[in-house]
């Protein structure tokens with residue numbers, strides 16, 4: 151099947167032929183009456199295309215049309231068209247051909263290097279793309295874009311220190327704050343060090359993460375992890391306490407760990423008290439705590455059990471299935487049994503739907519992802535605080 155690029159190349163050959171014909175017709179006055187023959191080169195190029203030999207046609211085009219001031223834009227347009235269509239090898243061939251010109255102006259060389267770097271990125275050749283972006287980041291009019299691309303590459307390669315360096319340079323040049331992004335890079339380094347058992351480096355990186363503004367609660371969470379790993383349960387509890395006081399969405403992530411830390415300490419009374427205090431000032435946090443408890447099967451802490459009961463009794467969609475009036479008036483024994491059944495059913499439903507959703511692009515996942523894999527923003531996912539009944543229904547319809 152001829153592709154869009156085949157047609158574009160065919161168009162280019164025809165244009166070149168027409169230009170040649172026009173020049174022949176009006177340029178050579180002495181042969182006024184006889185139309186010049188079509189140049190054999192164009193016919194050869196077209197012939198390749200008619201036989202669907204796109205690569206040969208491209209080579210022929212590159213041989214025929216030298217890179218100069220008049221034709222360079224055509225080369226760039228053709229290159230970016232090939233890349234957009236996913237024909238990266240051809241885009242690379244064109245951009246390398248431009249760079250090979252010895253008399254190229256430095257601005258055009260930078261443009262060609264930048265285009266080639268994007269081709270490599272597109273082809274997944276990260277090392278080659280990195281090399282070119284590093285060169286452009288040292289000084290060219292593509293400095294800012296090169297640094298942005300470098301951050302993206304280092305994120306993919308988990309080269310966090312290099313990502314920090316590129317991010318800081320970008321902050322200075324671009325004039326925008328990347329504090330949150332850089333704080334996450336430090337958290338990544340801290341978690342990596344902690345995994346390797348190097349806790350003093352891990353603490354150092356968390357400190358760095360928490361020195362910028364805005365702060366990420368991930369820093370406190372990572373510090374708590376380090377404390378737990380080093381058997382410093384008291385510090386872990388103190389940090390978890392701070393997370394509760396901040397009454398942010400991060401409780402959805404931290405609650406199971408917080409409960410485990412208090413249980414290891416021998417009593418969950420302190421947790422019960424801390425949560426009650428927090429809920430007094432922030433009653434809207436109740437459903438998030440309830441939903442988190444339902445998903446993680448956290449039972450036996452009075453304040454959390456109360457949140458879950460409230461949640462079940464006040465969930466409007468549930469009233470379609472459960473007779474709330476009967477439930478409220480039932481004796482304690484049968485009430486708790488009925489609530490337990492609803493709770494188990496909700497946990498099953500919740501497990502079948504994504505829990506976290508990106509506020510920027512809508513990407514959703516079961517686990518919290520600090521960086522959205524779709525839009526690549528940091529810390530843009532938020533947890534759902536109720537069962538998404540519409541999603542559950544959609545899910546069951548598409549699966550049946």
Ligand SMILES: [Zn+2]
Nearest residue numbers: 508511522525
């Ligand atoms: Zn996103």
